[in-house]
Amino acid sequence: MTTALIIGGGIGGLTMALALRCAGIEPLVHEAYDRPDDYVGSFLNTASNGLDALRAIGVDLTRHVDGVPIPRMVLSSGSGKRLGEVANGTRLPDGSVSVCVRRGELQRALRAQVRASGIPLVFGKRLDTYRTLPTGVVARFTDGTEASGDLLVGADGIHSRTRALLHPDAPAPRFTGLLSVGGYSEGTGLAPTTDTQHLVFGKRAFFGYLVRESGETYWFANLHRPDEPDRRDLAAMTTDRWRRHLAALFADDTPVIGRVLDHLVGEIGAYPVYDIPTSPVWHRGPAALIGDAVHATSPSAGQGASMAIEDAVVLAQCLRDAPDTTTAYTTYERLRRPRVEKVVAYSRTLSNSKTAGPVARVLRDLMMPVALRYFANPASHAWMYDHHIDWDRPVAA
Ligand SMILES: Cc1cc2nc3c(=O)[nH]c(=O)nc-3n(C[C@H](O)[C@H](O)[C@H](O)COP(=O)(O)OP(=O)(O)OC[C@H]3O[C@@H](n4cnc5c(N)ncnc54)[C@H](O)[C@@H]3O)c2cc1C
Numbered sequence: 001m002t003t004a005l006i007i008g009g010g011i012g013g014l015t016m017a018l019a020l021r022c023a024g025i026e027p028l029v030h031e032a033y034d035r036p037d038d039y040v041g042s043f044l045n046t047a048s049n050g051l052d053a054l055r056a057i058g059v060d061l062t063r064h065v066d067g068v069p070i071p072r073m074v075l076s077s078g079s080g081k082r083l084g085e086v087a088n089g090t091r092l093p094d095g096s097v098s099v100c101v102r103r104g105e106l107q108r109a110l111r112a113q114v115r116a117s118g119i120p121l122v123f124g125k126r127l128d129t130y131r132t133l134p135t136g137v138v139a140r141f142t143d144g145t146e147a148s149g150d151l152l153v154g155a156d157g158i159h160s161r162t163r164a165l166l167h168p169d170a171p172a173p174r175f176t177g178l179l180s181v182g183g184y185s186e187g188t189g190l191a192p193t194t195d196t197q198h199l200v201f202g203k204r205a206f207f208g209y210l211v212r213e214s215g216e217t218y219w220f221a222n223l224h225r226p227d228e229p230d231r232r233d234l235a236a237m238t239t240d241r242w243r244r245h246l247a248a249l250f251a252d253d254t255p256v257i258g259r260v261l262d263h264l265v266g267e268i269g270a271y272p273v274y275d276i277p278t279s280p281v282w283h284r285g286p287a288a289l290i291g292d293a294v295h296a297t298s299p300s301a302g303q304g305a306s307m308a309i310e311d312a313v314v315l316a317q318c319l320r321d322a323p324d325t326t327t328a329y330t331t332y333e334r335l336r337r338p339r340v341e342k343v344v345a346y347s348r349t350l351s352n353s354k355t356a357g358p359v360a361r362v363l364r365d366l367m368m369p370v371a372l373r374y375f376a377n378p379a380s381h382a383w384m385y386d387h388h389i390d391w392d393r394p395v396a397a
Contacts, residue, residue: 001026002319005139005149007127007162008032011103012291012308013155014110015054017119019316022057022391028147029114030125030139032156036111037104042182042269043218044299045070046106047098048089049387050306053313055092056391064109067099068212070197078202078253088197088302090385098302100197100210100218106305127154127161130287137286151325152287153315155308158274160293167281173274175228176298176351181242181270182220185263190217190256202253205246209260219260221246222300222351225272234270242268273298273351277344282337283329290315295340301347303384307340313389321395331397343384 002025006013009031017027046061054061061067071091075083089098114121126142136150154162163170193211200207209219237245243261250257276296282289291308315332322328 002151003028003136003149004319005030005137005147005152007139007152007154008156008160008291008293009107009111009121009123010155010157010291010308011106011110011305012293012312013153014107014114014121015057015309015312016153016155016290016316017114017121018059018110018117019057019313020319021117021119023316023320025316025319027119028149029119029121030127030141030147031121031123032126034124036108036123042180042220042271043100043102044106044305045088045098045100045302046309047302047306047385048092048096049385050303050309051096051098052092052387053306053310053389056313056389057316059110059113061106061109062096062099064112065099065101065105067101067105068210068218069097069195070100070210071097071195073197073199075199075201076254078200078250080254080256083201087381087385090382097195127156127165129165130162132285132287150286151319154287154289154293155291155312156293158276158292158296160289162287163279163289163293166284166287166289167279170279170281171276173276173296176273176275176348177225178273178298178351179223179225179229179234179270180220180273180299181223181246181268182218183239183268184265185217185219185260186215186265188215188217188259188263190215190259198256200254200257202250202257204249204252207250207253207257209256217260217263221249222273223249229272231272234272237270239264239266239268242270275344275348277348278341282333286325288315288329288332295344297340297344297347298351299347300350301343301384303343303347307343310387310389311336311340313391314395317389317391317395322397327397331395335395339387346384 006029009029017029020027074085128142130139137152138148140146190211192213197210206222211217275298279294290311318328318332
């Protein structure tokens with residue numbers, strides 16, 4: 001039986017393992033962290049197209065995660081003026097909609113599926129290098145151990161080591177000019193925002209939040225940063241300093257934000273946002289890339305996890321149906337590249353609209369209700385959300 005070395009046990013790598021098993025290929029997952037990284041520092045949107053792609057390989061995520069169904073997003077200005085609303089995905093035939101879920105929770109659920117399938121998943125295996133043999137590939141890890149297989153899939157995220165080895169001249173991830181900060185609050189007294197995530201174009205920064213039926217509030221803020229922040233500076237920011245900084249940034253906006261910030265629980269996480277608009281090389285010899293490793297997207301479109309999931313399912317189909325690995329990889333790239341590059345570009349446009357100067361802000365608040373009437377039409381986003389993968393249908397090379 002063909003064996004595949006998967007580098008990275010994140011959202012893409014775990015889905016890859018499950019999809020390969022369905023395709024009759026034996027996966028072996030290697031994760032750099034010493035143990036499961038179920039930190040709860042941020043949450044993400046698993047869009048309806050990502051849920052649908054998981055169902056193609058028999059995984060009904062909505063049954064396995066503690067997620068918050070979010071079929072719509074309401075947009076308002078910092079003053080609280082409602083600008084309009086947009087759909088967050090489409091409703092699947094059984095009624096499921098996109099869910100917001102803590103990243104660690106999503107990984108835990110996928111890992112449980114991998115374990116239940118008996119797929120080997122080893123921690124503490126950070127890829128150092130790999131070499132190609134006439135019969136396959138040998139991966140070497142930083143702890144000095146090796147693993148061999150017929151092929152290798154790099155699912156090792158935005159700062160992918162596999163990408164650096166496969167294509168040393170690959171363009172570096174691009175800083176988008178945004179810093180994403182987020183966390184959780186409790187006891188805000190705000191009413192549950194059932195089915196809805198609120199997005200606020202504040203005077204100085206962008207804020208998003210949802211309130212669960214329990215009262216727990218998930219929130220994030222996007223701050224404009226012309227220069228790439230130094231990681232040491234970010235690491236030095238305490239939660240209390242962040243809270244004071246955010247309170248000052250949003251002081252002139254709707255008081256709802258102040259209430260969320262006054263009732264924080266746990267730590268605030270902060271991440272510079274990068275994307276990779278295009279990667280010239282997706283595969284070489286026995287190795288291929290999926291997910292953030294090859295096309296990271298900024299989080300504004302809420303599609304990063306879903307794109308990694310779709311990649312994994314389509315690559316497994318290609319490996320199942322193609323006569324050889326090279327044909328499988330070429331077909332995979334042909335099927336995926338146009339879609340993911342369109343999503344990355346679209347998300348970048350949304351990111352750019354989040355921070356505007358005073359003049360642009362006035363224009364935006366005037367124009368947005370008109371624009372949103374177009375975007376509120378489900379057909380305007382059908383290309384992104386209505387993507388369906390038919391697992392049983394053979395993939396043509
Ligand atoms: C703040 C923030 C908010 C986001 N919000 C959203 C959202 O709302 N919706 C959405 O869909 N996406 C969102 N994303 C993006 C989403 O998290 C990623 O797109 C998604 O996780 C990509 O999956 P992946 O498997 O490609 O990479 P990852 O999930 O990053 O997994 C990569 C894995 O590889 C491991 N690894 C790294 N190097 C090595 C190595 N050398 N050897 C072995 N293992 C290695 C890492 O430890 C990690 O476990 C957000 C991201 C951030 C930072």
